[in-house]
Amino acid sequence: MNYIGSKVIETKRLVLRPQTMKEQKHLWEILMIPEVNRYFLTVPPKFRDKLLDWEKQEEYYQKDMEHALDNDVFRWSIFLKQTGECIGRLSCQENDCGIEDANIRDVGWLISPDYQGCGYGTEAAYAMIDYMFQEAEIKEIRTGAAIVNPASWHIMERLGFTRQKETKWIQYTFLDAPVEDYTYRMTREEWLAKKKQ
Numbered sequence: 001m002n003y004i005g006s007k008v009i010e011t012k013r014l015v016l017r018p019q020t021m022k023e024q025k026h027l028w029e030i031l032m033i034p035e036v037n038r039y040f041l042t043v044p045p046k047f048r049d050k051l052l053d054w055e056k057q058e059e060y061y062q063k064d065m066e067h068a069l070d071n072d073v074f075r076w077s078i079f080l081k082q083t084g085e086c087i088g089r090l091s092c093q094e095n096d097c098g099i100e101d102a103n104i105r106d107v108g109w110l111i112s113p114d115y116q117g118c119g120y121g122t123e124a125a126y127a128m129i130d131y132m133f134q135e136a137e138i139k140e141i142r143t144g145a146a147i148v149n150p151a152s153w154h155i156m157e158r159l160g161f162t163r164q165k166e167t168k169w170i171q172y173t174f175l176d177a178p179v180e181d182y183t184y185r186m187t188r189e190e191w192l193a194k195k196k197q
């Protein structure tokens with residue numbers, strides 16, 4: 001794979017930019033909305049209180065942002081072209097399910113509830129996945145989404161991921177019991193073939 005970091009990506013309505021500290025409080029406020037974090041955050045539940053406290057989070061984000069431009073970081077804030085407003089974030093991170101291969105990655109995305117249902121999630125995800133397969137030249141994406149979270153797995157299916165037979169039980173941060181997730185995969189070859197159609 002090519003370690004080229006989070007270059008600026010433009011779509012019809014959006015600009016995906018490497019993250020900066022400037023928009024982190026706004027993104028944290030979005031992330032702390034229960035309907036956003038419910039099937040998204042997988043930080044161990046013991047950190048719930050810490051997550052809800054911006055003063056504690058600010059320090060974490062400040063350290064994190066020192067690496068926002070590193071070549072092995074693939075994470076973007078999503079801005080509306082028309083207004084410049086930051087409406088979400090997305091990432092293509094190393095897979096944490098025991099595969100030690102940086103070429104096989106996971107994805108994550110969130111859009112502010114104020115802007116959901118307008119196709120922004122699909123538009124941003126398409127652009128990031130295209131960048132990861134075409135320019136970063138990763139081999140495969142393995143990901144998943146809660147069965148009760150169709151807004152997310154619709155994006156996966158729309159973009160050509162294949163749902164696997166096996167499901168996974170995930171302990172989400174703010175839920176007391178594990179939740180069943182569909183799992184999905186897509187290879188670079190599948191993406192390129194789909195684009196040619």
Ligand SMILES: CC(C)(COP(=O)(O)OP(=O)(O)OC[C@H]1O[C@@H](n2cnc3c(N)ncnc32)[C@H](O)[C@@H]1OP(=O)(O)O)[C@@H](O)C(=O)NCCC(=O)NCCS
Nearest residue numbers: 036040109110111116117118119120121122145151152154
């Ligand atoms: C998942 C998420 C990023 C989707 O963003 P979005 O901008 O609303 O997505 P889109 O408008 O592009 O819609 C994506 C698909 O989901 C469908 N959808 C949107 N909201 C939906 C809902 N509430 N229920 C069912 N389907 C929904 C859309 O119809 C579309 O499917 P289609 O292409 O088959 O028509 C957004 O809902 C979100 O931030 N959720 C909270 C965080 C999260 O759960 N992230 C994913 C973790 S795996």
